Amino acid sequence: MSTTSTTSPDVERFVTDVRAHFADLDADEREELLGGLEADTADLVAERGTQALGDPATYAAELRAAAGLPPAAPPPRRPRAVGASVDRWFDGARRRWDAVATGLPGDPWGFAQALRPAWWLLRAYVAVQLVDLVLGNGSRGLGLDVLPSLRGYGAPVLLVAVVVSVQIGRGRLWPGRGGAAARVLLLVLNLVAVALTPVVATSLISHEAAVREAAWYAPSAWVDPGIITYQGRRICTLRVVDKEVRRVEGLRVLDVDAGVLLPMNTPGC
Amino acid sequence: MDSTQLLKGVLDLAVLAVVDDEDGYGYDVVRRLRAAGLDEVGDASVYGTLRRLYAAGALTSYVVPSESGPHRKYYGITPAGRDQLKTQRDDWAHFSTTVTDLLQGATA
Structure with a gap:
């Protein structure tokens, strides 16, 4: 058999x-x-x-x-007596948890375990965004992009972080396996990632909102300065109407500093 | 009476008998011993016994690779092991009869 x-x-x-x-x-x-x-x-x-x-x-x-x-x-390695008791504590906690979690109707723990790979990806993303917050965009007061910028190295760094995080999750890379110190470190890192996920999310949301606002106020910062865009679309004709849908005449469109008359009906449109 | 103490004395014999019946790997031997009624047998005791009997030449061993996991180490009995089994089986029969007679005498 x-x-x-x-x-x-x-x-x-x-x-x-x-x-x-x-x-x-x-x-x-x-x-x-x-x-x-x-x-x-x-x-x-x-x-x-x-x-x-x-x-x-x-x-x-x-x-x-x-x-x-x-x-x-x-x-x-006798000085590891502390390590052994930490290990025992972890093992005991795990056994108690397993005893509680197994046998629950619908196996929610099994469901949560099936989601582990998603957590491995998320924590890698959070870690890279945190680095960006401290050393990259954040340090220059720019806020976070959806794809971490890290001064241009965001994508490769994220890729490496994902690989490392998944390998740790699979127990193929220290500290995913090994002594008590590694288990404590892993627990602390995971808790830090959980705790700081809202920080990253908040920064992302506020930055996205700021970008959207900026797209309205100052499109000329990153598109053809001769064209007005709104939500990515070129505006060639700005038609302003009053409550009775009567056209308002004699309107002038100024930029955010009220200094420059913005062009309308340019030949490129 | 603590049967684990009794078990220690006859574990070699029990393991030899199981492997004589059919080759087996460590946990398989444990399972068959338990199925035979030796519920309290410890995994590590059985593995250690298998290794010791192997080192003594009573068992032979071979590795069977697994595609999906670590390899299994199977044990089979050698002619020397079969001799040992026969001797120990006779010893056990003699010993258990003696003790049974003694106990029956004591209650009579």
């Missing part, structure tokens, strides 16, 4: 943690002992869920004892 198995980040982390308790063996011995453990653990999780994964240290001790090996020497 062979159920197909793909490894989840939980399985990878567990196997990595167990593997750390066999550091005293050479590579061949370790492979002999731990080869296939990933597939076995993936099967276990597929059948009984992540809560079936126990404490990696206890598991490793049991494996060593059954394999006839002496107990492992204390791991060389």
Whole structure:
């Protein structure tokens, strides 16, 4: 019987943690002992869920004892005791969350998990916009564009940020996997992204509004200075009428400084 | 009585018997032991036992790659393993009969 198995980040982390308790063996011995453990653990999780994964240290001790090996020497990275308890706290929190979230009607947690890739994209976008706010457009008082400007490098920087964010999300890039410090860092970064998303959104909205206003007041800033445009369309004839739809005669159209008489009925129209 | 203590003494025998029946990979062996009624058997104990029996020459092993995930490591029994199984099976039969007789004598 062979159920197909793909490894989840939980399985990878567990196997990595167990593997750390066999550091005293050479590579061949370790492979002999731990080869296939990933597939076995993936099967276990597929059948009984992540809560079936126990404490990696206890598991490793049991494996060593059954394999006839002496107990492992204390791991060389002893100062990581804090890290281990942080890890345990995270694991416990995750297990408690899973216990609460699984079995809810309609599986809302499964739905939220399916949306994770969208979050990976959004956080990359928010991060690049924040950089733009601090170092690019924002620092020059210009507000944010929909596509981050970053002095012209917005598009490639955004692309790199998306790749990095997705790879972290998939656990393929530090700190998406690894020790307690990495997990704390990842949590903090995600919380920062969540907290600052409204800041970016507000800046985008206000900037968009400003652009639209500017398009009305000062079109000559970026189109042919001889032409008036409104919402992207050229205005050749400005017809102004009163309440009874009678044409108002003798009208003059001035620019925003009231200094220049704007051209109408130019030959280009 | 804590049956995990009893289990420790016969885990080699149980694992050999399961693998003798049909080759299997780690979790598969665990599953078959549990299906046979050894509910309290620990995954790590079984994996460690498989590795130790392999190192002792009682089992052979081969890797079966998987397209969708990590490879599986299968174990099969060797002639030496079969000899060991036979000896241990006889030992167990003798031992369990002795203990059963003793207990029946005690209650009689």
